[in-house]
Amino acid sequence: xxxxxxxxxxxxxxxxxxxxxxxxxxxxxxxxxxxxxxxxxxxxxxxxxxxxxxxxxxxxxxxxxxxxxxxxxxxxxxxxxxxxxxxxxxxxxxxxxxxxxxxxxxxxxxxxx
Amino acid sequence: xxxxxxxxxxxxxxxxxxxxxxxxxxxxxxxxxxxxxxxxxxxxxxxxxxxxxxxxxxxxxxxxxxxxxxxxxxxxxxxxxxxxxxxxxxxxxxxxxxxxxxxxxxxxxxx
Numbered sequence: 122x123x124x125x126x127x128x129x130x131x132x133x134x135x136x137x138x139x140x141x142x143x144x145x146x147x148x149x150x151x152x153x154x155x156x157x158x159x160x161x162x163x164x165x166x167x168x169x170x171x172x173x174x175x176x177x178x179x180x181x182x183x184x185x186x187x188x189x190x191x192x193x194x195x196x197x198x199x200x201x202x203x204x205x206x207x208x209x210x211x212x213x214x215x216x217x218x219x220x221x222x223x224x225x226x227x228x229x230x231x232x233x234x
Numbered sequence: 235x236x237x238x239x240x241x242x243x244x245x246x247x248x249x250x251x252x253x254x255x256x257x258x259x260x261x262x263x264x265x266x267x268x269x270x271x272x273x274x275x276x277x278x279x280x281x282x283x284x285x286x287x288x289x290x291x292x293x294x295x296x297x298x299x300x301x302x303x304x305x306x307x308x309x310x311x312x313x314x315x316x317x318x319x320x321x322x323x324x325x326x327x328x329x330x331x332x333x334x335x336x337x338x339x340x341x342x343x344x345x
Contacts, residue, residue: 154331164320164335177330210275219331220264220324225277 123148125215125226126195133232134203142198142229146215153196154223155188158210170196203233236261236325240336247311247343255306255319255339262326266297267333268306271318280306280319311343 126145134140146153155167166180170190181188185203190196200207210230214223237260247253257266268280281288281295283304288295292311297304308315318340322333 152331154333156333156335163337164322164333166332166334169330169332177332179332212277214333216331221331222267222279222282223331223333224279225269227276230275 125213125224127211127213127226127229129229130227131230131232133234135234136204137202140200140203140207140231142200142211142213142231144196144198144213144215144226146196146213147224150215150217150224152216152219153190154214154216155196155198156212156214156225158212158228160209164212167198200231203231205233207231208233236263236323236334238321238323238334238336240319240321240339242339243337244340245342247341249311249313249343249345251311251343252307252309253311253341255308255321255341257304257306257321257336259302259304259321259323261302263299263302263323264326265324265331265333266304267322268295268304269320269322270315271320271338273317277320308341311341313343313345316341316343 153170158164168188169177185201187199210228212228213226216223239258270278283297285299292309294307318338320338322335
């Protein structure tokens with residue numbers, strides 16, 4: 122059973138460009154979570170999704186950030202008009218149900234020049 | 235929201251030593267997980283332990299939910315144990331799996 126997959130593993134963008142981060146959950150997992158690890162800060166929750174639904178986006182910045190988990194295909198975290206402060210490691214996790222173990226992917230390291 | 239505090243913030247050991255890492259949380263929890271973030275940045279699941287005691291090889295963990303703390307024990311430490319150890323919880327009464335992380339304990343094991 123393959124683990125949580127994220128791609129790309131590293132992404133470089135210039136200020137003002139768009140970044141798209143992809144996450145494929147473990148087989149059989151319908152719950153996806155995105156977290157961000159900023160330099161010198163801990164891991165922070167961003168958004169929780171189930172298939173085709175955003176359940177909790179309380180950790181998402183109000184502007185430029187969006188997330189989706191379509192019926193088919195991976196979950197996508199989209200950052201529009203990136204700024205240097207968006208440089209961070211973005212982790213995706215999945216679980217079969219809520220209140221169960223969350224398994225983390227390897228992360229996408231975003232660098233904004 | 236729930237607060238998660240880990241101690242100590244830094245820990246330096248010689249190979250073969252034992253250690254105990256602590257995680258205190260400010261409210262009841264539905265979920266508690268321990269992670270190891272290795273030097274390559276990957277987050278490795280160690281334990282899912284909202285209560286009770288579990289063991290996996292040289293590692294074990296105990297959560298006393300009524301007293302709002304969890305302990306991670308590392309015995310006979312090895313250099314590969316180096317990295318950051320995170321405790322993360324889902325607050326009780328929350329229907330969703332939103333993990334709140336502590337700030338981590340940075341462990342360095344010298345040969």
